[in-house]
Amino acid sequence: MTHEQFAKYSFLLDRTARKVKQYAQQQFKSGEFDVTVDQWLVLKNLSENHLLSQTQLAQLVFKDHPTLTRIIDLLCKKGYMERIPNPNDRRSFQLHLTTSGEEKVRALRPQILEIREKAWENLSETDFEEFKRILNTIYMNLGGQETEEE
Amino acid sequence: MTHEQFAKYSFLLDRTARKVKQYAQQQFKSGEFDVTVDQWLVLKNLSENHLLSQTQLAQLVFKDHPTLTRIIDLLCKKGYMERIPNPNDRRSFQLHLTTSGEEKVRALRPQILEIREKAWENLSETDFEEFKRILNTIYMNLGGQETEEE
DNA sequence: TACAAATAATTAGTGTGACAAATATATGAA
DNA sequence: TTCATATATTTGTCACACTAATTATTTGTA
Numbered sequence: 613m614t615h616e617q618f619a620k621y622s623f624l625l626d627r628t629a630r631k632v633k634q635y636a637q638q639q640f641k642s643g644e645f646d647v648t649v650d651q652w653l654v655l656k657n658l659s660e661n662h663l664l665s666q667t668q669l670a671q672l673v674f675k676d677h678p679t680l681t682r683i684i685d686l687l688c689k690k691g692y693m694e695r696i697p698n699p700n701d702r703r704s705f706q707l708h709l710t711t712s713g714e715e716k717v718r719a720l721r722p723q724i725l726e727i728r729e730k731a732w733e734n735l736s737e738t739d740f741e742e743f744k745r746i747l748n749t750i751y752m753n754l755g756g757q758e759t760e761e762e
Numbered sequence: 763m764t765h766e767q768f769a770k771y772s773f774l775l776d777r778t779a780r781k782v783k784q785y786a787q788q789q790f791k792s793g794e795f796d797v798t799v800d801q802w803l804v805l806k807n808l809s810e811n812h813l814l815s816q817t818q819l820a821q822l823v824f825k826d827h828p829t830l831t832r833i834i835d836l837l838c839k840k841g842y843m844e845r846i847p848n849p850n851d852r853r854s855f856q857l858h859l860t861t862s863g864e865e866k867v868r869a870l871r872p873q874i875l876e877i878r879e880k881a882w883e884n885l886s887e888t889d890f891e892e893f894k895r896i897l898n899t900i901y902m903n904l905g906g907q908e909t910e911e912e
Numbered sequence: 913t914a915c916a917a918a919t920a921a922t923t924a925g926t927g928t929g930a931c932a933a934a935t936a937t938a939t940g941a942a
Numbered sequence: 943t944t945c946a947t948a949t950a951t952t953t954g955t956c957a958c959a960c961t962a963a964t965t966a967t968t969t970g971t972a
Contacts, residue, residue, distance in 0.1 A: 619878040621893060622782050623803070627824045627906075628897040629779035632772050634960075635904040641961095650928065653773070667950060674777050679929055681952060686927080703937045703950040728769040731900045743771060743896050746889055747778040750881045754785040756777075784930070791931095798957065817920060829958055831922060836957085853920040853967045 632731055639727045645720055646690065650675070652724065654683050655692060655709065659717040663706040665698065692716055782881055789877045795870055796840065800825070802874065804833050805842060805859065809867040813856040815848065842866055 636649045647655065657672050658664065664672070670680045684707070687693045692713035695705040709717065732740070752758065786799050797805065807822050808814065814822070820830045834857070837843045842863035845855040859867070882890070902908065 618882070618890065619875050621881070621890065622786070622878055624894060624897045624901075625775075625779050625782055628901045629775050630824070630959075631901050631904050631906055632775055636772070637960080648927065665950075674780075675928090676930065677951065678931085678953080679927095682928075698950095701938070701950080705951085725769055728772055731771070731903050732768070733903045734899055735896060739892075739896055740768065740771065742889075742892055744774060746885060746893050747774045749884055751774075751778045751781050753881050753883045754781050756781055780929075787930080800958065815920075825958085826960065827921065828923080828960080832958075848920095851920080851968075853965095855921080 635730070636724075636727055640724075643723060645723075647687075647692075647716070647720075651683055651687055652720065654680070654687060655713060655717050656721070658693060658707060658709050659714065663696075663708060665704045666707065667704070669707060687713070785880070786874075786877055793873060795873075797837075797842075797866070797870075801833055801837055802870065804830070804837060805863060805867050806871070808843060808857055808859050809864065813846075813858060815854045816857065817854070819857060837863070 633649055640647065640649060640652070645652070653673050654669065657669060661668075661672065666677065666680055666684065670677055673680070675683070684693065684695070688695065691710055693707060693709050695707060698704045698706050748756075783799055790797065790799060790802070795802070803823050804819065807819060811819075811822065816827065816830055816834065820827055823830070825833070834843065834845070838845065841860055843857060843859050845857060848854045848856050898906075
């Protein structure tokens with residue numbers, strides 16, 4: 613195999629990642645979910661982990677701080693979450709979902725799982741494991757931090 | 763496997779695609795390549811296909827028209843390419859590299875191939891084929907168009 | 913020929929991603 | 943205690959992605 617062909621992984625990876633996001637976002641829109649794909653990722657993680665700081669949340673969702681600050685701004689504006697001052701550290705906040713945010717997560721979770729499955733038609737569970745292994749290897753080759761399996 | 767775990771492919775895919783782009787961009791920057799990763803993709807495709815219209819180029823690189831318009835604006839400003847009016851259709855342009863653009867492609871190509879290889883450490887050629895197959899299957903499951911193999 | 917529909921490219925608006933710098937607060941060592 | 947250093951978050955800037963709307967031109971058809 614030539615190096616030229618080999619280097620195409622980056623193109624295919626980028627193209628597929630964009631397609632996955634684009635497909636999900638279109639479904640989110642036609643379903644009037646009122647959140648973007650990235651906003652959903654934040655809501656979902658908040659529903660599973662309470663009173664996180666922004667730094668902790670940033671590590672969970674692998675977004676940098678400025679990006680997360682802006683996503684949180686939007687979610688607060690929509691009323692799905694709040695920043696509560698941390699009584700032990702005045703630099704930081706404790707993040708939590710509002711009732712409206714909890715309801716949103718409950719309502720969307722099953723619909724989003726269904727949207728996500730579409731990508732996996734014609735692929736097996738073995739493919740899934742292989743895919744995860746390769747993605748994680750690439751991620752770590754480029755300096756990513758190991759993440760524990762669940 | 764639960765659906766929950768299953769749906770994580772979208773997260774891993776997005777995370778890895780971003781890491782790959784970020785790693786490359788950092789190398790581009792420290793090497794003073796004077797182009798972004800996406801600008802390189804456009805230059806590279808132009809060097810391999812002459813006198814494309816923007817619509818044709820957009821299909822090749824899988825970018826939408828507004829994004830491509832702006833990337834081309836930047837590359838023209840840098841003097842690497844030009845828009846030539848199409849004599850047969852006054853709506854469109856024929857895109858081509860300048861001499862400076864041709865030189866840029868020649869100079870960067872080998873360096874970029876080297877950067878791209880870093881991601882593939884600890885992975886085999888079989889892994890590469892599997893990876894390509896899975897990415898393309900996902901891409902097509904979500905409505906992507908078949909692309910011919912080279 | 914005339915005109916509706918299609919096409920090529922651009923513009924505008926919003927969201928996200930990366931990086932650098934700024935602000936505010938906390939911590940640790942002299 | 944004090945001051946340098948570290949940490950949490952925000953702000954600013956540029957680039958890219960997606961949608962919708964706009965402009966200019968071409969094409970198909972009556």
